[in-house]
Amino acid sequence: MATYRIDFAEAIAESKLDKLKNIAFDTKDQIAWSRTGISIDSNDLSESLPEIIEKISSQQVRFNLVSQTFKVLNYSCAACANSAETVLKYVDGVVSSSANYANHSASVTYLPQLTSPQIFKERLQEIGFDLILEKSFDFEKAQNQKFERQKKELYLSAFFAVPLFALGMFFMDWQHMPMVSLILATPLVFYFGRHFFINAWKKLLVKDTNMDTLVALSTGVAYFFSVYTMIFPHAFGHHGHSQVYFESAGIVVFFVLLGKYLEDFAKNRASDAIKKLMELNSRSVRIIQDGKETIGNVENIVKGHILRVLAGEKIPLDGIVVSGQSHVSESMINGEPIPNLKLTGDKLFAGTLNQEGVLEFRVEKIYSETYLSQIIKKVETALSSKAPVQKKVDQVSRIFVPMVISISILSFLVWYFIFHNFDLALLSFITVLVVACPCAMGLATPTALMVGIGKGAANGILIKNAESLEKAGKITDLVLDKTGTLTKGKPDIVSENWYDSAAIYPKILVNIERNSTHPMAKAIAGHFPDEEEINIEQVENISGKGIKATFEGESYLAGNEQFMLENGVKITVKSNASIIYFAKNNTLLADFEVGDTLKTDVKADITALQRMGIKLHLLSGDKQQVVKDLAESLGIDQARGEVLPDQKGDYVQKLKGNADMVAMVGDGINDAVALANADVSVAIGDGSDAAKEVADITVLGTDISTVKKAINLSKFTTSTIYQNLFWAFIYNTLMIPVAAGILYFYNGFLMSPMLASAAMAMSSVSVVSNSLRLKFKKL
Amino acid sequence: MKFKTNINCNNCVAKVQTTLDGLVGAGNWQVDINNPEKILDVKNLEIAAQDVTNKLKRIGFSAEELV
Numbered sequence: 136m137a138t139y140r141i142d143f144a145e146a147i148a149e150s151k152l153d154k155l156k157n158i159a160f161d162t163k164d165q166i167a168w169s170r171t172g173i174s175i176d177s178n179d180l181s182e183s184l185p186e187i188i189e190k191i192s193s194q195q196v197r198f199n200l201v202s203q204t205f206k207v208l209n210y211s212c213a214a215c216a217n218s219a220e221t222v223l224k225y226v227d228g229v230v231s232s233s234a235n236y237a238n239h240s241a242s243v244t245y246l247p248q249l250t251s252p253q254i255f256k257e258r259l260q261e262i263g264f265d266l267i268l269e270k271s272f273d274f275e276k277a278q279n280q281k282f283e284r285q286k287k288e289l290y291l292s293a294f295f296a297v298p299l300f301a302l303g304m305f306f307m308d309w310q311h312m313p314m315v316s317l318i319l320a321t322p323l324v325f326y327f328g329r330h331f332f333i334n335a336w337k338k339l340l341v342k343d344t345n346m347d348t349l350v351a352l353s354t355g356v357a358y359f360f361s362v363y364t365m366i367f368p369h370a371f372g373h374h375g376h377s378q379v380y381f382e383s384a385g386i387v388v389f390f391v392l393l394g395k396y397l398e399d400f401a402k403n404r405a406s407d408a409i410k411k412l413m414e415l416n417s418r419s420v421r422i423i424q425d426g427k428e429t430i431g432n433v434e435n436i437v438k439g440h441i442l443r444v445l446a447g448e449k450i451p452l453d454g455i456v457v458s459g460q461s462h463v464s465e466s467m468i469n470g471e472p473i474p475n476l477k478l479t480g481d482k483l484f485a486g487t488l489n490q491e492g493v494l495e496f497r498v499e500k501i502y503s504e505t506y507l508s509q510i511i512k513k514v515e516t517a518l519s520s521k522a523p524v525q526k527k528v529d530q531v532s533r534i535f536v537p538m539v540i541s542i543s544i545l546s547f548l549v550w551y552f553i554f555h556n557f558d559l560a561l562l563s564f565i566t567v568l569v570v571a572c573p574c575a576m577g578l579a580t581p582t583a584l585m586v587g588i589g590k591g592a593a594n595g596i597l598i599k600n601a602e603s604l605e606k607a608g609k610i611t612d613l614v615l616d617k618t619g620t621l622t623k624g625k626p627d628i629v630s631e632n633w634y635d636s637a638a639i640y641p642k643i644l645v646n647i648e649r650n651s652t653h654p655m656a657k658a659i660a661g662h663f664p665d666e667e668e669i670n671i672e673q674v675e676n677i678s679g680k681g682i683k684a685t686f687e688g689e690s691y692l693a694g695n696e697q698f699m700l701e702n703g704v705k706i707t708v709k710s711n712a713s714i715i716y717f718a719k720n721n722t723l724l725a726d727f728e729v730g731d732t733l734k735t736d737v738k739a740d741i742t743a744l745q746r747m748g749i750k751l752h753l754l755s756g757d758k759q760q761v762v763k764d765l766a767e768s769l770g771i772d773q774a775r776g777e778v779l780p781d782q783k784g785d786y787v788q789k790l791k792g793n794a795d796m797v798a799m800v801g802d803g804i805n806d807a808v809a810l811a812n813a814d815v816s817v818a819i820g821d822g823s824d825a826a827k828e829v830a831d832i833t834v835l836g837t838d839i840s841t842v843k844k845a846i847n848l849s850k851f852t853t854s855t856i857y858q859n860l861f862w863a864f865i866y867n868t869l870m871i872p873v874a875a876g877i878l879y880f881y882n883g884f885l886m887s888p889m890l891a892s893a894a895m896a897m898s899s900v901s902v903v904s905n906s907l908r909l910k911f912k913k914l
Numbered sequence: 915m916k917f918k919t920n921i922n923c924n925n926c927v928a929k930v931q932t933t934l935d936g937l938v939g940a941g942n943w944q945v946d947i948n949n950p951e952k953i954l955d956v957k958n959l960e961i962a963a964q965d966v967t968n969k970l971k972r973i974g975f976s977a978e979e980l981v
Contacts, residue, residue: 209925217920218929221974262929262973 139180139227141246142172144197146341151196158190170341180227180249188230200230202244205252208265208435210236219264226250226258241266265501267434289396292327295319296389303382313365316381320361324354328388344536350391352540353568357384360565383569383891390578390899420451423495433502440498444489453500456481460678461492462653473626473654476679528576528860535571535864539871543567546875559876559885566874570891571867575898579859582906587852590910596834596845603831605856606815607849610749612794613842614787614809617755617762619802620819620839621769622731626658626713629730640724642666644717647684647693650674655715655729656682656693662727681715692718699723733765740840741769747846750794754778754786754809784808800842801830817842844914855909859902866898915963917954917977919970921945926975933969937961953980 147155147170156168162183167174173191177183188198210216216236223232223241228249234241243255256266299319306312325332328350335351338344361379421443422431428443433451436442441457444450450463462474465487474490477483483496543564550560584601591598598604615621633640645666648656675683680701681694692702693715699706704718706726717725745751752773755762759776766774778786783799787809791797799806799813810816810830818830819839834841874891878884886894921930927945934943938958946953954977956966963979970977 215923215925215929218926218974221972225972262932264929 136176136178137180139175139177139249140172141175141198142248144199145337146171146343147196148340151194155191155194155196158194160186160190162186181225181229184228185230199247200244201247202242203252204240204242205255206267206434207234207239207241207259208267209263210234210239215264216241218262219259222258222262222264223255226254229255265437267502285396288327289392292323292389292392295323295327296385299323299382299385303386313361313379313381316379316385317362317365320358320381320385323385323388324358327392328354331388331391344540349536349539349568349571350387353565353571354384354387356565357381357387357569360561380565380569383895387569387895393578421445436498437501438498441495442498444494444496446489446491446493448489450483450485450487450489450494450496452485452498452502454483454496454498456483456494456496459492459494461494462490463494464488464490478679528580531864535867539567539571539867542871542875543571550876559879562885563874563876566886566891567871570870570874570886570894575863575866575895575902576860578899578902578906579863580856582903583852583855583859583909586906586909587848587855590912590914591845591848594841594844594848594914596832596841596848598845599831599833603815604849605853606796607798607817607832607846608853609796610798610815610846612750612752612790612797613744614752614754614783614790614797614799614813615771615839616783616799616801616806616809617753617757617765618731620800621737621753621765622733625731626654626729627732628658628662629728629732631662631725631727633725635719635722635724640717640719642669643671643686643691644693644725646671646686647674647682647691650684651676651682655713658729659693659715659727690720692716734838737839738769740838740843741771743840743843745770747843749846752786752790754783756780780806780808784812787812800839817845847914851909851912851914855906859905862905863898863902866894866901870894870898915956915959915966916980917956917963917966918980919945919952919954919975919977921947921952921954921975923947930970930973930975933973934966937965937969 149170152168152170160166160183162177164175164177164180164183164187166187167176173187175183175187188200192198207216207219210219216234219241220232220234223229223234223243226245228246230244230246232241232243243252252266252268256268259266296319299316302309302312302316302319331347331350332355334347335344338348357380361381361384364379419430420433420436422429422436423441423443436452442451442454446461456477456479458479460476460478463477463483464474465484475481477494482499483494485500546567547560547564550556550563580601584604587604588598591604598607641663645660645663646669648660650671651657669686671684671686673683673685677683677694677698680698681692683702684691684693692698692704696706696714696716699716699718702718703721704716704723705721706716706723713729715727715729716723717727741751750773751771753762753766753769753771753775755776756778757776762774762776766772775786783801783806787797787799791812791814796814798815798817799809800817800819801810802819806818810818815832816830817832817834819834819842832845834845870886870891873884874886876885878886921927924947927947930945934956938956938961942956942958944955944957946955954966967977967979
């Protein structure tokens with residue numbers, strides 16, 4: 136017996152609950168009721184769930200049901216399709232399922248609270264089917280459509296709001312002003328602002344309030360009060376023209392809509408991350424079957440298929456080479472700039488790039504299981520998080536809203552029953568609601584974020600979300616990766632030794648190396664760019680070793696240690712570094728140390744970061760001694776070499792136990808684990824796109840001084856958000872007593888709703904301009 | 915014991931394989947897909963016919979014991 140908890144889409148009223156408890160069910164499963172949902176004790180949920188959901192839904196109670204259609208692979212007959220349907224039906228949390236044999240699909244209606252498409256996939260795989268998860272694409276499309284709709288409504292509402300505002304501000308005495316205002320304000324309040332009324336009503340049903348309640352109440356009361364004074368112009372003893380507040384009602388709706396739009400705009404940018412990762416995947420593949428090549432879709436490939444990859448193509452799936460040989464650039468997987476030679480039996484990873492040869496490999500992991508897919512999944516999870524500041528704002532507004540309403544009612548009661556003044560009572564009631572309208576609070580976070588994120592982009596700093604931005608300012612410990620972060624990440628000549636200084640030899644060497652596309656050879660050829668062309672003969676490329684060639688009857692060799700030893704060349708230098716040797720017959724002419732060189736100005740940037748009080752740690756997969764030497768020369772105390780990607784992650788994890796806020800700076804997917812473990816992850820420059828998209832913060836360009844700028848930006852933006860919130864709340868809390876008429880006893884001052892809406896607009900303006908001030912800060 | 919089923923083709927046989935191997939043991943069962951009744955023959959007599967029917971129902975196949 137297990138207990139399953141199922142929430143309603145929204146909480147229901149007590150009276151409704153009593154009605155639900157009287158429903159007669161056929162199932163013997165025990166159901167426990169509450170206003171927010173039900174708990175079912177069941178041995179077999181799949182038997183009772185459809186009935187329970189159906190009977191409760193018929194009472195106008197909604198569940199968070201999801202209906203989705205999936206592509207299912209390996210249907211071979213109608214009975215198979217039926218089998219898939221039944222398997223899905225028996226998954227706990229599935230309400231109904233139907234399989235369609237003709238278009239290889241299955242539609243499932245399920246409760247996301249209890250199950251997920253991933254579980255459907257696993258169950259189907261158990262009996263030899265497979266299901267394709269394409270959730271992210273549809274999700275993204277839906278997001279975009281919603282955003283476009285929102286944008287359209289905002290533009291449209293501006294058509295009404297702008298003239299309405301002008302009318303209220305400058306043409307107050309115009310005799311047709313109330314009528315025109317009414318015409319302009321009506322669509323704003325009841326069409327564009329309909330969500331506030333709907334949400335406020337729904338909240339009211341469960342005896343709850345939020346910002347929507349305040350917007351609905353203030354705009355509603357201001358609107359109907361104005362309609363009332365239009366019909367009875369002398370009700371409140373005003374002379375000349377009737378007092379209407381249509382512009383307050385309309386403008387409030389517009390401002391709140393604007394705030395919501397800005398917030399979603401910032402959010403929308405974040406979801407671009409997934410798109411970038413998806414692009415690393417190649418969609419069509421070359422399948423080799425019975426010696427023939429056919430083109431297929433990567434999603435239909437199963438374990439054991441043999442695929443062919445041509446030069447310049449991406450490896451579509453993880454697998455093992457069965458024939459051919461080539462260099463494969465895996466910089467997106469391991470950050471290593473030098474491509475690896477892949478021979479029969481070597482592993483290949485999806486998303487990496489085949490450089491020159493043709494490879495055939497056996498698929499080991501299907502589309503949804505590859506390393507790359509797992510990273511994509513991680514990013515998806517991260518993107519659905521909420522900014523910590525916003526949570527605080529929500530908390531405060533939870534007390535704020537009922538408080539404002541109580542104060543406005545209280546002030547009404549005091550004026551009416553103690554001072555017997557209905558005019559002032561109604562006026563103060565509306566004024567309090569209008570002046571406390573939370574649109575400044577609504578703008579506080581999104582405007583600062585917009586400006587902060589925008590300023591970041593202009594400075595080559597891409598920030599994933601609000602949370603990352605807030606945390607970056609609090610970094611105490613910074614973990615740096617060596618290759619690609621401190622160094623250039625491309626092979627370069629570090630040192631060269633010539634044992635024979637004849638001018639002809641460099642010329643011969645370069646002309647030999649120009650025949651190879653190997654990165655080491657390119658580095659050497661690039662080291663002597665000005666050497667003229669000479670006629671080299673019998674060039675022989677020995678993969679994984681070097682090049683053999685003939686010039687004027689003499690034999691020359693350029694390649695690695697093994698190549699030299701095989702050809703009887705005596706090598707004098709022995710070192711751990713990558714060395715390319717150049718020999719004539721059996722005599723060594725020169726050797727080159729090929730390695731990764733430091734980026735310019737790294738030392739100054741390191742010192743600047745340390746001066747900000749940040750402790751630095753250096754981690755690298757490179758040899759222990761190399762890393763130690765580098766750390767010493769840069770003045771970094773904590774350094775460790777020969778660290779595997781997993782160990783980088785562990786190191787960060789351990790560091791988190793001792794430090795307040797740990798940041799990781801890296802450039803490849805090999806840093807992905809460490810980046811994910813860190814409180815703040817920073818991807819740098821030329822590194823792989825995938826790493827950039829995983830990271831909280833991406834620094835474009837190769838300069839780590841931008842990391843320092845990112846930290847400053849974070850500090851400025853966060854303090855702007857807090858200033859904004861402070862101003863928004865202070866404005867409201869100071870204005871509320873004034874609006875309630877406290878000053879009336881002191882100097883006879885009574886705030887009018889018009890003044891209140893101006894004050895409210897002022898608080899919004901001050902919040903927005905405070906955010907804009909961020910633009911001119913020097914990072 | 916014998917069952918009349920809708921295990922129609924070799925692909926269907928492949929799909930019930932994991933389930934039946936687990937329940938009655940590999941080699942203890944056989945489906946004659948050439949027979950129009952698609953007869954499943956189970957040689958392990960320690961298993962209740964009801965179990966076989968239920969397990970197959972869960973993965974979408976019907977089986978009716980022939981007495």
